[in-house]
Every structure is written in C-alpha cells, then in structure tokens.
Amino acid sequence: MEDPQNPQRFLTAAAAGLAGCRACGTANPGGAQACACCGSPLQPAAADSLQRVWAWLAAGLIAYVPANTYPMLRTTAFGRTSENTLIGGIAELFSHGSYAVALIVFLASIVIPVAKFLAIGYLAVSVRRPAALGSHGRLVLYEVVEFIGRWSMIDVFVVAILTALVQLDFAAAIAPGMAAVSFALSVAFTMLAAQSFDPRLIWAAESENLNDHA
C-alpha cells in the first residue's frame, strides 16, 4: 500500500504503528508480543537483532577452523591407517578422476561456506551503511543464502554413510574424524545466523522508520 501523504514511498506496518507477522503476514496492533493469528513471537525490525547475526556468524567461523585442520575421515586398509582432511578428500577424488563429485564436494564444503560467511557479513554491514548492491539485489542474496546454506550438510552425511558402509574388518574400515563435528556445528551456526537476519532491515535504511520503531 502506498503512503497517502507520500505516494512515492511504501507504507510499512511498522510505520503505520502495526506489527507485521513474519510467519503469516497478519497485521497485529502495535506493541503486541505474539501474533494473534499464528502465535509467532513478534519482534520489531530493530538493528539490535544484528547482534544475534554477528554472534552466530562468529561461532560458525570459529567452528569452521577445526573443520579444516582436523581429519574428516580415518581410513584403515590392511593395517595401514591414513587420515583425510576436507581438502585432502577433495584432492583424492580429483586424482581418481571423479571430477563431477569432486566439484560437488568442493562447492559444498569450501565455496558455499566461505561465500555464506561473506554474504551474511555483507548483509549485516549494509544495514548501517549505504550499500553498493540495491535492496532487490540484497534480497536475492539473502534468499540464496537461506536456500543454499543447508546443503553444506552433505559432507557430514557422506562421512556418516562411509563410516556405516565401509566396515570390512581387516580389508578396509572407515571411522569419522573430529572435523565432522566442527563442520556440522559450523553449518548449523551459519544457518542460525541467516535465520536471525531480519530481511525487513534491508529496506529500513531507505525509510527512516528504523529509529522510531526500534
């Protein structure tokens, strides 16, 4: 709905003194704590919520370090044990000629996590500062991060299946390494960081309602 006083601008629920529900779209009376329709908690699009984004993002980054340095898989074949890190596993796939699978694992375990850290950080910073990317570009970025982030969990599942499957006594046995835990935590924390980001903040800088209703 357009603002009657200012037809160029859009009237948001917050500017109209209402509290819009992010789950079901109900326009609740201002100051309501929970949505009258679906019962979801109502939070104003305050810049304070960015603190939660930064906290989860930091936790995700910290967990991503051991995910890369510790071994992901411990393979025992005919009495010899070898350990593989994330990068080592990709290199091995590549050297065996499985380029497509190597690419999938490389995307899921390196490219997507790093791109996600950068994208969430950029979204959080751009709320306060003028951004090079317009509102629509940033919304697309947010939706891509929300959609693609969970697919990084593939790596953890690969380790789980290999461990369950490759148990051929002396010939070959695979055990999971500590990196599986830190990688799973890193993915979960960045998913929580993305979920904590309130997309309404993308437009808050355009209208100056942010400070009135925070």
Place this chain on the structure above:
Amino acid sequence: MDSKQLIACPTCDVLHRDQDVPAHSVARCARCGTVLAAPKSGAMTRIAMLSLTALILLAAAAVFPFLELSAQGLSHQASVLDAVLAFSQGPMAPLSLATGLLIVLLPAARYGALVYTLAPMALGWRPAPHAFAAYRWAERLKPWAMAEIFIIGVAVALVKVSGLARVGLGPAFWAFAALLVVTILTDNAICRLTVWKTLRTRSAS
C-alpha cells in the same frame, strides 16, 4: 481501515489490502516481489497427499535394508540406522543424535504436522485443534529437515567407494530417492500465506 483487512509482507513489511485472489493467479508484494497469495484449486489435497506419501517413504527408508558393500569375499550391510549411529562411539555421540534428527525425525515431524493441518483443509473441515501451532512448527522445521540432502550425500559416498567395492542398493535407498522428488514437489506446492489464509477462513466459518 481495519487492520484485519490488511496483510503485511512477511519479507519487507509493506502493507497490502488483503484481497481475494482468483485461483491460479499470483499476488506479489509491490515492493519486494514476495508471493503473498497463490491459490490453486486442489492445492491442499495435493500437499496433504504428498506429505502422507513422504511419511510412508520415510517409514520404509527406516525399516528396509539400505546399502550393501562387498569386496574380496567380505560383505557388510548398512541400514539408515547404521548411518545415524556412525558417530555414536566416543566424544562424537551428540552428532549421531543430530544426524538422526536431521534425516529421519525432523522430516517425519514436519510431514506429520503438514498432514495434521492440511488434511482437514483438503476435506473441507474446520482446522483440527492446535492446527495453527502445528503449521507454525512445520514451517520452522523446514530448513532443518534434511532427508533430501542426505540422499545426495549417499550418492557422493557411493561414487567414493565404487572404485574399491561393489555396492548393492536396497529398498531404503530407493525410498530416499523418491523422497527427494516428493520433497521438491511438496515445497513447490506450498504457498505459506495461502495456507494461513485458508486456516483463518475455515476457523471463522
């Protein structure tokens, strides 16, 4: 204007008049383009049936044999439960719990909640008790229900071992593969705000 006639865009908070949208057309937010309503005839029936299918497939995946590996005269069978318990030894045990939640329990909870809320809608009944809370949870669980990601992980793992050993695929593997398709179809059929509006209209009538 009464705020009951208004709808706030869940993505960007812009207010819109809550109009009745004709079937098979789409209403989008004027500022950000988020879909506000996309009613389709028979959508509730389709989502309820797809969710029921997904529940049956999940049960089959949990019960039937999953994968079998054989090399040099040795063979080893693994069920989905074995994959969940892969981390159960030593300090990684919590990851086993998380894996079980992500690939079986949370998808089952989500599809159960979808059947519970949408089956009465499909039949033209009033919403079941606590249907609003159940649907809210179904939406919150959506990113954490990772059954479809698990089957892609299985595919990657199979390529990794295919050079070393022969792998046999059991019924549970095909159940998970079908679940991937059903999940995509379900997610495409659901329009969140349309479901909420249907729930609201039915509980008022």
